[in-house]
Amino acid sequence: MDLDQKREKFTQEYSDLFEYLYRYVSVRLGHRHDAEDLVSDIFIKSYTRLADYEPDKGSLRQWLTGIAKNEILMHWRRKRPLVSLEITDDVMGSAHDPHPSQLVDNQMLAEKIFSSLPPATKALVALRYVEDLSYEELSDMTGKQVPALRQFFSRLHRALRLEFSEMYDEPTTL
Amino acid sequence: MNNNPFHHLIEREESHVQVDQQLKSRLARKLKISQQKTWSMKPFLGFAFAGALVLIIAFSIKNPHSLIHEGTDDWQYQTDKNDERVMNKVQGVSSPQLYNPLSRSNFFGAAQDSLGKISGKSSPVPVPSSVQSAELGFSTGGAKDIGNFRENINNGYLPLPTDVTYEGLFYDYSFDTGKAEACNELFCPSYARAIARDPLSGSDEYYLSVGLNSNIKESDFQRPKTNFVVVLDISGSMSSSFDQYYYDQFGGRVEVSGREANKSKMQLATESLQALVDHVRPDDRLGIVLFSDSATVAKPLRLVRDTNLIKLKQHIGELGPTGGTNMSAGIEEGTKMLQNREGGNDGYANRLIFITDAMPNQGEFGAQGLHGLAQKNAEQGIDMSFMGIGVDFQSELVEALTKVRGANYLSIHSAPEFKKRLGEEFDFLVTPMVYDLKLNLESSGFAIDKIYGSPDADLSSGNIMHVRTLFPSKTENGETKGGLVLIKLRKTAEQPNATLKVSYEDTKGGQHANTASVSFEKIMVGSYDNLGIRKGIVLSRYAELLKQWLSGERGVLYDDMKPMDNWERTSTPLRVSNPYQSRFQMFREYLRNEINAIHDSKMDQEMKILDKLVSLAPVLPPGGGPIPVPMPVPIDDWKNP
Numbered sequence: 001m002d003l004d005q006k007r008e009k010f011t012q013e014y015s016d017l018f019e020y021l022y023r024y025v026s027v028r029l030g031h032r033h034d035a036e037d038l039v040s041d042i043f044i045k046s047y048t049r050l051a052d053y054e055p056d057k058g059s060l061r062q063w064l065t066g067i068a069k070n071e072i073l074m075h076w077r078r079k080r081p082l083v084s085l086e087i088t089d090d091v092m093g094s095a096h097d098p099h100p101s102q103l104v105d106n107q108m109l110a111e112k113i114f115s116s117l118p119p120a121t122k123a124l125v126a127l128r129y130v131e132d133l134s135y136e137e138l139s140d141m142t143g144k145q146v147p148a149l150r151q152f153f154s155r156l157h158r159a160l161r162l163e164f165s166e167m168y169d170e171p172t173t174l
Numbered sequence: 175m176n177n178n179p180f181h182h183l184i185e186r187e188e189s190h191v192q193v194d195q196q197l198k199s200r201l202a203r204k205l206k207i208s209q210q211k212t213w214s215m216k217p218f219l220g221f222a223f224a225g226a227l228v229l230i231i232a233f234s235i236k237n238p239h240s241l242i243h244e245g246t247d248d249w250q251y252q253t254d255k256n257d258e259r260v261m262n263k264v265q266g267v268s269s270p271q272l273y274n275p276l277s278r279s280n281f282f283g284a285a286q287d288s289l290g291k292i293s294g295k296s297s298p299v300p301v302p303s304s305v306q307s308a309e310l311g312f313s314t315g316g317a318k319d320i321g322n323f324r325e326n327i328n329n330g331y332l333p334l335p336t337d338v339t340y341e342g343l344f345y346d347y348s349f350d351t352g353k354a355e356a357c358n359e360l361f362c363p364s365y366a367r368a369i370a371r372d373p374l375s376g377s378d379e380y381y382l383s384v385g386l387n388s389n390i391k392e393s394d395f396q397r398p399k400t401n402f403v404v405v406l407d408i409s410g411s412m413s414s415s416f417d418q419y420y421y422d423q424f425g426g427r428v429e430v431s432g433r434e435a436n437k438s439k440m441q442l443a444t445e446s447l448q449a450l451v452d453h454v455r456p457d458d459r460l461g462i463v464l465f466s467d468s469a470t471v472a473k474p475l476r477l478v479r480d481t482n483l484i485k486l487k488q489h490i491g492e493l494g495p496t497g498g499t500n501m502s503a504g505i506e507e508g509t510k511m512l513q514n515r516e517g518g519n520d521g522y523a524n525r526l527i528f529i530t531d532a533m534p535n536q537g538e539f540g541a542q543g544l545h546g547l548a549q550k551n552a553e554q555g556i557d558m559s560f561m562g563i564g565v566d567f568q569s570e571l572v573e574a575l576t577k578v579r580g581a582n583y584l585s586i587h588s589a590p591e592f593k594k595r596l597g598e599e600f601d602f603l604v605t606p607m608v609y610d611l612k613l614n615l616e617s618s619g620f621a622i623d624k625i626y627g628s629p630d631a632d633l634s635s636g637n638i639m640h641v642r643t644l645f646p647s648k649t650e651n652g653e654t655k656g657g658l659v660l661i662k663l664r665k666t667a668e669q670p671n672a673t674l675k676v677s678y679e680d681t682k683g684g685q686h687a688n689t690a691s692v693s694f695e696k697i698m699v700g701s702y703d704n705l706g707i708r709k710g711i712v713l714s715r716y717a718e719l720l721k722q723w724l725s726g727e728r729g730v731l732y733d734d735m736k737p738m739d740n741w742e743r744t745s746t747p748l749r750v751s752n753p754y755q756s757r758f759q760m761f762r763e764y765l766r767n768e769i770n771a772i773h774d775s776k777m778d779q780e781m782k783i784l785d786k787l788v789s790l791a792p793v794l795p796p797g798g799g800p801i802p803v804p805m806p807v808p809i810d811d812w813k814n815p
Contacts, residue, residue: 007207010207011207014202014205014207015198018193018198018201018202019193019198022191022193022194022197022198023188023189023191023193024188026188026191027184027187027188027191030775031775031776033776036194036197036594037590037591037594039197039201040197040201040590040594041590043201043205044201044204044205047205047207081778081782082778082779082781082782082785114180114183114187118775118778119775120775120778122184122187125180125183125184126180126184126187128180129180129181129184130180130181130184
């Protein structure tokens with residue numbers, strides 16, 4: 001595939017790629033304005049470096065995701081967004097001592113815990129459990145100490161065990 | 175790990191993200207790619223070709239010049255890349271003969287009292303529409319951010335108290351204005367009440383917010399045709415890198431190692447000017463004046479559609495810094511260009527846009543003298559915008575200069591960010607729509623104590639609030655960017671009622687008025703009519719605390735240090751003396767609670783600043799006394815007998 005063909009492919013897929021990447025970056029940064037800047041940068045960079053794209057190794061989407069992931073990590077290191085490692089006690093309380101109605105629908109509890117996290121903290125969760133970053137990498141990005149990060153994820157696990165105990169590999173991943 | 179619960183939750187989070195379609199289109203245009211899928215276009219190529227042909231013919235009939243010439247390259251400023259004076263950016267050597275096109279006498283020839291009157295300024299066209307579209311609100315003039323404060327903190331420098339402005343901080347946020355019904359006039363204020371306990375003093379404070387609403391639909395807003403004259407600072411101080419001071423703490427120049435250092439202010443300025451060129455329209459006029467020791471016309475005022483913009487951007491990119499900073503010469507030359515323009519009284523609006531670090535040291539550089547020039551321009555219908563560059567941007571001077579009708583300023587941190595901001599706000603930033611807003615509080619129970627969110631607080635006294643200018647501002651999800659002015663009330667008697675009489679002037683000189691009533695009866699401490707006033711209160715308290723801290727620090731420093739004779743700003747390391755360490759700690763807890771209540775994650779940036787300030791080692795108070803120790807926590811040692 002020559003450069004013109006790659007450009008044509010990029011043009012054809014632009015709309016879908018933009019929407020995918022916008023969502024991907026927004027959730028992993030937790031900050032809309034920063035995400036918009038970064039998405040613009042990623043598209044401009046990738047379009048100017050389109051010659052480097054090797055179709056044999058994967059789709060454009062995969063290639064862009066790789067670039068985006070790198071840019072996200074660099075952004076975190078550069079900007080050090082404020083990340084709260086607190087899970088509010090009332091949410092934790094309901095996890096430890098579930099009301100019978102909550103036991104009926106533990107999915108709601110999981111969602112409640114997740115939705116109580118600030119955007120930057122949700123982003124941290126995405127980076128840990130979707131992007132598989134290590135605690136050391138997260139510590140490098142956020143400036144938080146590894147033990148503090150471990151404690152945060154441990155609390156999160158305990159709270160979520162109710163819903164996901166069967167599929168959960170918590171002890172090995174901590 | 176693929177089956178872990180977070181995949182599901184994060185996928186759902188992604189699906190809830192609302193994609194910014196405008197950004198998508200802007201980016202597509204920038205990359206010059208079509209968002210249409212090409213496979214779907216093939217069957218229609220014949221029709222598309224025919225349609226395009228019709229459009230080209232129609233366009234060429236309407237604009238006969240557009241297809242046969244690419245516009246005039248009317249750049250007059252000679253940049254010699256090999257000229258030692260131009261290359262010597264670090265030293266900022268004074269070189270008064272550098273400018274070749276016009277003699278020095280021309281620059282200063284026009285006496286202030288010979289300034290001709292410019293009238294017939296055109297007005298924006300707000301046409302009320304029945305079409306469903308987002309309505310705009312308003313924001314006040316003055317500062318449009320506190321970027322310079324943030325940059326100084328980020329880079330470990332002590333900001334100036336004037337780097338923090340209430341209106342600048344408010345414009346960083348959007349506010350629920352409390353608008354309850356459709357607005358039928360150009361300006362429809364809405365009011366909200368609150369009684370809030372101050373986290374530091376513990377006193378209960380009465381507040382009234384004025385929501386800045388309009389009847390203008392975003393889709394109906396049209397910026398008037400405008401004569402833009404950009405006045406670009408190319409003085410030696412523009413050679414320093416963006417995140418460093420040109421002068422160190424003792425007034426010595428900082429040696430900047432040229433291109434290998436971070437991007438210079440000059441680069442940022444020229445890139446920003448190139449970005450600005452993209453936002454003028456074919457029927458605007460654009461002129462460019464450069465100033466250092468003196469001022470010169472680099473590009474005469476000309477219709478944009480007759481100008482070769484590609485060449486213009488190339489010329490801008492070749493500019494380098496040199497010489498001193500004669501800002502008054504820049505103002506005078508820019509004003510002269512607008513006065514002597516072709517077309518005379520043709521209904522165009524007029525705006526001077528300064529891109530500068532605002533450190534004048536030559537010509538007229540007294541605040542009153544420069545303010546006088548700005549004031550005279552405002553009276554003639556020449557509005558001014560300042561775009562400040564660098565951590566050493568002199569906000570103290572520009573704050574004074576923009577206390578005139580129709581003026582505002584913002585700071586530039588990075589070219590991409592500036593481009594983005596221009597894309598979103600350029601038309602709003604250059605289009606004043608309401609003048610001389612006055613609010614008269616008639617009450618035997620309350621008086622105005624303080625105004626937050628307006629640069630014109632000094633004009634307010636007794637029971638009158640005065641705001642010189644309102645600019646249109648974007649409203650999204652019922653919240654208007656900077657759309658609030660907050661009034662702190664002083665209770666004078668047990669009489670809960672007040673009448674609010676508002677008057678203002680539109681751009682055609684028409685006078686308007688309206689009246690409303692509010693009552694604080696049965697309002698409890700800790701109650702807020704809406705989250706907009708709550709956000710306004712916490713932000714104004716935050717800004718007030720920062721200003722007190724900075725004034726305190728600067729007061730201590732000025733005792734030990736002789737300030738420089740002009741506006742050149744010296745660097746001072748970031749420091750926090752007691753009692754502000756403990757005040758910041760207390761305020762941080764309050765801010766955290768308020769952020770949780772208000773649900774505006776953007777406010778986390780203020781938490782981050784307080785975190786940084788609290789983490790600094792405390793500085794000994796004046797006189798070298800011991801640092802006050804926080805009061806120990808009382809012990810509960812009660813023992814049951």
